[in-house]
Amino acid sequence: xxxxxxxxxxxxxxxxxxxxxxxxxxxxxxxxxxxxxxxxxxxxxxxxxxxxxxxxxxxxxxxxxxxxxxxxxxxxxxxxxxxxxxxxxxxxxxxxxxxxxxxxxxxxxxxxxxxxxxxxxxxxxxxxxxxxxxxxxxxxxxxxxxxxxxxxxxxxxxxxxxxxxxxxxxxxxxxxxxxxxxxxxxxxxxxxxxxxxxxxxxxxxxxxxxxxxxxxxxxxxxxxxxxxxxxxxxxxxxxxxxxxxxxxxxxxxxxxxxxxxxxxxxxxxxxxxxxxxxxxxxxxxxxxxxxxxxxxxxxxxxxxxxxxxxxxxxxxxxxxx
Amino acid sequence: xxxxxxxxxxxxxxxxxxxxxxxxxxxxxxxxxxxxxxxxxxxxxxxxxxxxxxxxxxxxxxxxxxxxxxxxxxxxxxxxxxxxxxxxxxxxxxxxxxxxxxxxxxxxxxxxxxxxxxxxxxxxxxxxxxxxxxxxxxxxxxxxxxxxxxxxxxxxxxxxxxxxxxxxxxxxxxxxxxxxxxxxxxxxxxxxxxxxxxxxxxxxxxxxxxxxxxxxxxxxxxxxxxxxxxxxxxxxxxxxxxxxxxxxxxxxxxxxxxxxxxxxxxxxxxxxxxxxxxxxxxxxxxxxxxxxxxxxxxxxxxxxxxxxxxxxxxxxxxxxx
Numbered sequence: 300x301x302x303x304x305x306x307x308x309x310x311x312x313x314x315x316x317x318x319x320x321x322x323x324x325x326x327x328x329x330x331x332x333x334x335x336x337x338x339x340x341x342x343x344x345x346x347x348x349x350x351x352x353x354x355x356x357x358x359x360x361x362x363x364x365x366x367x368x369x370x371x372x373x374x375x376x377x378x379x380x381x382x383x384x385x386x387x388x389x390x391x392x393x394x395x396x397x398x399x400x401x402x403x404x405x406x407x408x409x410x411x412x413x414x415x416x417x418x419x420x421x422x423x424x425x426x427x428x429x430x431x432x433x434x435x436x437x438x439x440x441x442x443x444x445x446x447x448x449x450x451x452x453x454x455x456x457x458x459x460x461x462x463x464x465x466x467x468x469x470x471x472x473x474x475x476x477x478x479x480x481x482x483x484x485x486x487x488x489x490x491x492x493x494x495x496x497x498x499x500x501x502x503x504x505x506x507x508x509x510x511x512x513x514x515x516x517x518x519x520x521x522x523x524x525x526x527x528x529x530x531x532x533x534x535x536x537x538x539x540x541x542x543x544x545x546x547x548x549x550x551x552x553x554x555x556x557x558x559x560x561x562x563x564x565x566x567x568x569x570x571x572x573x574x575x576x577x578x579x580x581x582x583x584x585x586x587x588x589x590x591x592x593x594x595x596x597x598x599x600x601x602x603x604x605x606x607x608x609x610x611x612x613x614x615x616x617x618x619x620x
Numbered sequence: 621x622x623x624x625x626x627x628x629x630x631x632x633x634x635x636x637x638x639x640x641x642x643x644x645x646x647x648x649x650x651x652x653x654x655x656x657x658x659x660x661x662x663x664x665x666x667x668x669x670x671x672x673x674x675x676x677x678x679x680x681x682x683x684x685x686x687x688x689x690x691x692x693x694x695x696x697x698x699x700x701x702x703x704x705x706x707x708x709x710x711x712x713x714x715x716x717x718x719x720x721x722x723x724x725x726x727x728x729x730x731x732x733x734x735x736x737x738x739x740x741x742x743x744x745x746x747x748x749x750x751x752x753x754x755x756x757x758x759x760x761x762x763x764x765x766x767x768x769x770x771x772x773x774x775x776x777x778x779x780x781x782x783x784x785x786x787x788x789x790x791x792x793x794x795x796x797x798x799x800x801x802x803x804x805x806x807x808x809x810x811x812x813x814x815x816x817x818x819x820x821x822x823x824x825x826x827x828x829x830x831x832x833x834x835x836x837x838x839x840x841x842x843x844x845x846x847x848x849x850x851x852x853x854x855x856x857x858x859x860x861x862x863x864x865x866x867x868x869x870x871x872x873x874x875x876x877x878x879x880x881x882x883x884x885x886x887x888x889x890x891x892x893x894x895x896x897x898x899x900x901x902x903x904x905x906x907x908x909x910x911x912x913x914x915x916x917x918x919x920x921x922x923x924x925x926x927x928x929x930x931x932x933x934x935x936x937x938x939x940x941x
Contacts, residue, residue, distance in 0.1 A: 322762075323765040323766055323769060325765055325768075325769060326762060326765035377724060377725070377728060380724065381721040381725065400702040401765070403698060403702060404702065404761055404764060404765055406728075407698060407728075407731070408758055408761040410731060410732075411754055411761065412758070414750065414754050418750040418751055418754060422743055422744075422747055425743065425746055425747070426739060426743055426746070429738075429739040430736075433732055433735050433736045436735075437729055437732050437733070437736075440647065440725055440728050440729040443725060444646055444722070444725055447721055447722075448644060
């Protein structure tokens with residue numbers, strides 16, 4: 300059994316290579332560029348952990364982990380085009396660096412490359428792996444569409460937001476774990492419980508993300524605190540505040556959203572606190588985290604094997620950036 | 621054995637359905653829209669023909685044919701975004717109709733849907749089918765990138781242009797035939813010869829396309845004759861004319877490309893004729909067509925079975941639109 304850190308370094312060692320031919324350089328250099336930006340590689344490592352929960356890690360698990368990481372980066376490239384995002388983790392996005400056309404096409408070719416990795420695994424696992432991968436890929440696209448749809452709507456319910464977040468970010472973590480479990484030979488309910496563990500954990504992760512954007516330590520957070528507020532993004536905190544605010548607070552919030560007040564971030568944060576959205580978010584995170592752990596309990600393997608996943612969950616919940 | 625027309629209608633009957641869920645509507649309506657535009661469906665029918673050349677058509681052939689048609693439409697949607705094309709076959713393109721973001725994302729989800737169809741075929745065929753599909757998908761992306769690269773270059777050699785056209789359009793026709801052949805149980809060289817038949821035919825088709833854009837009958841052609849000339853596109857005829865023109869003709873051609881002369885199309889066509897590029901293009905088309913048929917001859921099945929493919933080749937060569 301390996302820890303997250305050990306698996307992360309095992310993954311990185313074999314992933315740190317050129318995944319594409321040299322030519323056409325405009326296409327493949329753009330694709331390769333984003334893969335070299337250091338990251339936590341949570342999703343591909345989740346594949347390895349899902350496998351190791353049941354059985355020694357198969358060589359095929361690295362192919363699937365590569366596919367998941369390529370898929371994730373494909374979605375980042377295309378999302379950044381759609382969101383017109385200039386930066387990702389402080390680094391210019393692919394479409395800024397290489398132009399929109401090369402970004403679009405390098406995303407496409409990255410998705411195909413992901414399927415190339417999948418096609419290399421043992422035929423016995425291939426249909427189950429492909430089916431889960433395809434279903435998840437469609438869901439991630441649906442999540443991105445809903446996210447864009449929600450931006451244009453005056454209001455979004457908490458339930459709708461959780462549904463969107465689940466598709467856009469949680470299902471890929473959930474599927475990564477289950478893909479590993481398929482390779483590890485997990486039967487029936489075990490796969491489903493592991494999937495649910497990942498899904499709930501992913502939602503908890505997003506609650507934490509929205510919370511840190513408002514209340515994170517600027518020294519540790521690594522990006523501008525209040526970025527979501529400045530962009531008028533509908534987040535867990537914004538949606539909750541609108542749900543519980545009184546008439547006067549609602550009016551204030553609407554005013555702040557519609558006008559560019561010099562202390563906008565500070566003023567909105569005050570409203571969040573006045574409405575208790577900060578404490579509520581922490582409780583919501585705990586709720587999903589607890590539900591996630593409950594599903595992990597239900598996986599029928601000896602408790603010892605679950606330690607690495609428990610530590611991963613704790614690490615993701617306690618992170619400050 | 622079926623004719624192209626019969627297979628086209630068999631294909632259409634099962635393809636003419638909704639391939640996507642209802643929601644999110646912004647995503648899936650955009651994807652569905654382009655699939656309903658009537659077309660010749662040459663590529664998916666090529667899958668069926670490649671299968672039937674060797675063996676009765678398997679149900680799996682329709683899954684692969686669907687995948688090929690979805691892949692083709694994915695590439696059209698994304699190419700039209702990159703090329704900023706307002707129309708395709710006289711109908712507003714997806715990004716014009718639904719916006720660039722929905723077009724980008726619906727292309728993505730269409731590619732994933734293609735893989736969903738592939739994942740349904742018998743496991744014995746799956747690795748070979750996936751490998752050829754993936755290789756081809758990457759090549760089509762490479763072709764599109766080269767096409768965009770060439771637009772920015774002052775000159776492109778005939779060899780480079782043929783290489784780009786092969787990737788951008790021919791390999792998908794070639795692969796469609798071979799995918800069918802895989803399902804039909806074709807062995808060794810038979811697959812390769814059928815692939816080469818499709819590849820050469822695809823190049824001949826493109827020569828004809830470039831020719832019709834210049835010298836097609838406006839009544840039959842269905843789009844503006846001279847569109848490539850007005851867009852300063854590097855085509856077989858343009859490249860050839862630059863290769864054989866004398867100094868004075870070259871100067872004229874450059875002048876026409878750099879300035880907007882009211883009789884630009886007419887003047888360029890005169891230069892094409894003066895340099896014999898029109899006759900040369902017809903000969904080049906014949907050359908690739910003959911090479912294609914030669915490869916078909918080399919496929920080891922009784923001649924009778926080849927009639928449908930021969931007719932398809934003839935039809936594609938004689939078309940006037």
